[in-house]
Amino acid sequence: MENNKQNQTEVKNFYGGIYFDRCQLTDVTFQTLVQGDMRMRPDEEKEGEKGEEAEAVKEEASAASAPLxxxxxxxxxxxxxxxxxxxxxxxxxxxxxxxxxxxxxxxxxxxxxxxxxxxxxxxxxxxxxxxxxxxxxxxxxxxxxxxxxxxxxxxxxxxxxxxxxxxx
Known part of the structure; x- marks a missing residue:
């Protein structure tokens, strides 16, 4: 049963609007297909943070705790x-x-x-x-x-x- 769950495809819909410079698209739907179990455990989420946002948060936190x-x-x-x-x-x-x-x-x-x-x-x-x-x-x-x-x-x-x- 667990193995079958990992092979299922999950459909996720995101509804909303998109705004570009002087252009607006309303009532847009994005659909993503995710195969298998892509959810992370809470302890993996913390370790798995990637990208500039996570790096910026780390830099701000270390800047706040660093001595003058x-x-x-x-x-x-x-x-x-x-x-x-x-x-x-x-x-x-x-x-x-x-x-x-x-x-x-x-x-x-x-x-x-x-x-x-x-x-x-x-x-x-x-x-x-x-x-x-x-x-x-x-x-x-x-x-x-x-x-x-x-x-x-x-x-x-x-x-x-x-x-x-x-x-x-």
Whole structure:
């Protein structure tokens, strides 16, 4: 009986809509055919997680539990953190708040310059759960964007203790 169950074909239907850029398909049905018993036991599911989502979750978890780099534990770093938290750019744990990848890269570069950090991509990549090369590429991409100049001015004003758009 068990062997017969493994050879059965199971039909799964998924109902919903698909949305593309300026195109919508409604009432679409996808059908998959699964032969045999493809279910995993709960302990296998944890071991079997694959892909970038699982890797990103692992990186974020390790970033949250990792100790702060020495360069971020100085009085200057703590003063910068307080200003950046007040401006809504970082939280108290040095984590970016609602920043794009390009903005994160630029912020990492500016912080590294201010705090004399020789390895900004590794330092902030580890801290933020982002691959160092991704962070570096995002910074380079950000430097090509027109709006980056305004973001950089805002960050510099905050780091220097000035109110953005005015004098303190």
């Amino acid at each position: 780099p020495e360069a971020l534990c100085t009085p200057l770093a703590e003063a910068l953190l307080a200003r950046l938290v007040g401006a809504g750019l970082l939280d108290e744990g040095w984590q970016p708040l609602s920043l794009t990848g390009a903005e994160k890269g630029v912020l990492a570069s500016l912080l590294a310059g201010r705090l004399n950090i020789d390895t900004p991509w590794q330092t902030f990549g580890r801290l933020w759960g982002v691959k160092p090369e991704t962070l570096r590429s995002a910074c380079n991409k950000g430097m090509e964007q027109r709006r980056t100049g305004a973001f950089m001015r805002r960050v510099v004003e905050v780091m220097e203790g000035e109110a953005p758009g005015g004098n303190a």
